[in-house]
Amino acid sequence: MSKQKINFGAGVAAFGDSFTNSQGATAPAYGYINRLAASVGGGLANYAVSGQGTYIAARNGMGAPLRRRNVVAILAGLNDARRAGLAAKDKIVTNLRALIIINLLASNSLASSLPRVGAWKVLPSTLVSRSSAKGGSALYTADINAAMTYKFSGDAFVIGSITTHTLSSSSYQDWDFRVDGGPRQTFENYNLTNEAYSHNARIISGLGAGPHTVQILPKSAVPWSVIDYFGVPLAEPKAAGPILVGQIPYLKNWVYLGFTLTPAIVDELNQAIADMVAEFEGYPVALVRTNDFYNTLTGCSADGIHPNNTGYAQIYSAFMDKLEIWT
Incomplete structure (x- = not known):
C-alpha cells in the first residue's frame, strides 16, 4: 500500500503492549506512539496493556469508541509469541484480524438483538469470554435445530465471534452460514487459540448490491x-x-525470562501477520515492517527486550513510513 494521506489533527488510537506504553524510554514522550501522535496531531487514545497479548488488544478494540478518520496503530503479538512460540500463530492472526475489522465497521447488530429460533442462551457471566464480547452478551447454542437471521443491504457483511482452545470446558465450535438461501459455508471457529479465549471475525464479500439475508446454522449439537x-x-x-x-519486533536478549523465541520463529509469525494484512486489499490497512527500521544493536534498552529512545525513534519511523500527513 502506498502512503495513506491523513489530515493533521486526526488523532491516534493505539493497541498493543509495553512497547506501546513506552517501556524502556526515559519518558513517554520518547515512545514511538507518543511521537506518532505528536506528528499526526489530535491527541492519543492509548488502549495498550503491558504484558498482555493480542487477545487483550482485540478485546479493548471491541469497547473502544470509533473515531472515523483517526489513525489506528497496532503493535502486538510479542507476548503471545514469547509464551507459546509458533503455537501462538493462529491466535495472533485471529485477534489482529478481529481488531482490524472492528475498525472497518459502518454498523453492527449484536447477536442478542436478532431474530432466532431454537435454544439460544447468553454466555454465562462466569466466563471471561462474556466480558470480551462486543456487547457483553454473545449468544451460544448446542441445539442442532437452532438458527439465527441477519438482514442487511450491500455487497459485504461481517461476522464476529469468540474462539477457545480444546482444553476449555466448552470449546466453541465451527458453525455454518448461508446467504440468500444458498449453500452452507463453514465459519471456522474451533481451536484457533492456545489460551482460553480469542476474538474471531470475517468479512464476507462479493455478494452484489441490494438486500441479503444471512442464516446461521449449527453444524452439530456439540x-x-x-x-x-x-x-x-x-x-x-x-x-x-x-x-x-x-x-x-526482534529482541536482543532472546532468552529473557524463559522466552522460547528465535529470529526464525518471529519471522514466521511476521509472515503470517503479513499474509493476514494482505486480505484487506482495497482497505486502508498497511503492514508496518518493524524490523526493517528497528535495530536492536543500537535501539534496545538494558533489559534486551524493550527499545531505548533510539529504538523507539526507529519504530516511529517505521509507522511514519506508511503515512503522509496534510497540514
Whole structure:
C-alpha cells in the first residue's frame, strides 16, 4: 500500500503492549506512539496493556469508541509469541484480524438483538469470554435445530465471534452460514487459540448490491456455537482512517525470562501477520515492517527486550513510513 494521506489533527488510537506504553524510554514522550501522535496531531487514545497479548488488544478494540478518520496503530503479538512460540500463530492472526475489522465497521447488530429460533442462551457471566464480547452478551447454542437471521443491504457483511482452545470446558465450535438461501459455508471457529479465549471475525464479500439475508446454522449439537455480532463494513473504505499493523519486533536478549523465541520463529509469525494484512486489499490497512527500521544493536534498552529512545525513534519511523500527513 502506498502512503495513506491523513489530515493533521486526526488523532491516534493505539493497541498493543509495553512497547506501546513506552517501556524502556526515559519518558513517554520518547515512545514511538507518543511521537506518532505528536506528528499526526489530535491527541492519543492509548488502549495498550503491558504484558498482555493480542487477545487483550482485540478485546479493548471491541469497547473502544470509533473515531472515523483517526489513525489506528497496532503493535502486538510479542507476548503471545514469547509464551507459546509458533503455537501462538493462529491466535495472533485471529485477534489482529478481529481488531482490524472492528475498525472497518459502518454498523453492527449484536447477536442478542436478532431474530432466532431454537435454544439460544447468553454466555454465562462466569466466563471471561462474556466480558470480551462486543456487547457483553454473545449468544451460544448446542441445539442442532437452532438458527439465527441477519438482514442487511450491500455487497459485504461481517461476522464476529469468540474462539477457545480444546482444553476449555466448552470449546466453541465451527458453525455454518448461508446467504440468500444458498449453500452452507463453514465459519471456522474451533481451536484457533492456545489460551482460553480469542476474538474471531470475517468479512464476507462479493455478494452484489441490494438486500441479503444471512442464516446461521449449527453444524452439530456439540457445545457451543457462539455468535457475538454481525455488521456491515464501510461501503467506502477510505471513510476509515489508516490502520497500521506493526510486525513483531526482534529482541536482543532472546532468552529473557524463559522466552522460547528465535529470529526464525518471529519471522514466521511476521509472515503470517503479513499474509493476514494482505486480505484487506482495497482497505486502508498497511503492514508496518518493524524490523526493517528497528535495530536492536543500537535501539534496545538494558533489559534486551524493550527499545531505548533510539529504538523507539526507529519504530516511529517505521509507522511514519506508511503515512503522509496534510497540514
